[in-house]
Each structure stands twice: as C-alpha cells, then as structure tokens.
Amino acid sequence: MSRGLKAVLAVVGVLVVVVLMVFGSYVSARNQMVAKDQQVKTAWSEVDIQMQRRADLIPNLVATVKGFTKEESGVYDEIARARDGLMNAPTPQAKMAANGQLDGALTKFLVLTENYPKLRSSEQFMRLQDELAGTENRIAVARRRYNDALRNYNTFILQFPNNIWANMAGFHPNNARFEASQSAQSVPTVKF
DSSP, X not given: OOHHHHHHHHHHHHHHHXXXXXXXXXXXXXXXXXXXXXXXXXXXXHHHHHHHHHHHHHXXXXXXXXXXXXXOHHHHHHHHHHHHHHHHOOSHHHHHHHHHHHHHHHHHHHHHHTTOHXXXXXXXXXXXXXXXXXXXXXXXXXXXXXXXXXXXXXXXXXXXXXXXXXXXXXXXXXXXXXXXXXXXXXXXXXXX
C-alpha cells in the first residue's frame, strides 16, 4: 500500500469516528430530552390531579358553609366561577391562571368562615377543611416537583451542545412555571 493511500484511509477513518461520535452525542442527548420532557408531563399530570381533587372538594365545602351563611352569595358565586374556569381551562398556562383565581376566591371564603363560630365547630366543616388543607399541601408538593422537572428539562436543552441537538430535534424551552398567585402574596384580614 502506498503512503498516499494510507493517509487517505487514515483521514477517512478519523472522519468516520468523528461522525459516529457526533451522531452518538445527538442520539444520547435526544433520548435524554425525551425522558426529561416526559418527566415534565408526568409532574404536570400530578398537579392537574391534585387541582381536580381540590375542585371536587369545593362544592361539598361550600354546601356545608351555605347552611350557616345564606347571605354570602357573592363569595359563593366567585368560587363557582373560579372553579368552572379551572375545570374548563384547556392548557397548563390557563389552568395556572384559573388556579390563581380559585386561590383568591378560597382565601375570601375561608376568611368569611371566621365570622361564624357555629360553623367552625361543625364536625363536617372541620373534616372538609382538613381535607382541603391536605389537598393544598399535595398541590404544593406537586407544583414543586413540576417546577423542578421543568427547570431540569430547560437547563438540559439550553446547555451546549444540547441546545444544538434540541433545535434539530424540535425541543424548545418551556416557561409554564408555577409562581405564587397575586392572592397568595397578600395576607388575608380576619375580622371578629
């Protein structure tokens, strides 16, 4: 074999190795992006399930309170509208916005209940309120897990060279993060 042929074969061999390494990097990164995207979807599903659970508890809680407080229909209407908005929201962003409205309505509702001592001593109300508090805790945990999965996904696809592979494979940053609602940022006032 001539020296020129050996040089050409060496260059071709190096190019084949480089191409295989680049292709392997792409396949590995794409598989990780798919896995991280699925983790985000699974985490969102858990948030959605917990918000649904809370939405299902609300009618029972409102019905119990209505028996004690018939004159507070404005608050009940606001809760019903917020709950309907949550139930009919088509996207995660719309559900997050509707959830913020429901948080505000529930805050007003729970402040309202402070004005009724008989209601606070009702066993059914206390049980439903405890169940709602437990569900709120589950929602908080699910939101945190969702935000963590989203951060992990976004960080991965924005790092070099993953950002190149992400663009080629059609993966884009997802900014649908849960943040504190406006109602959660203000402290409710309780009047006795």
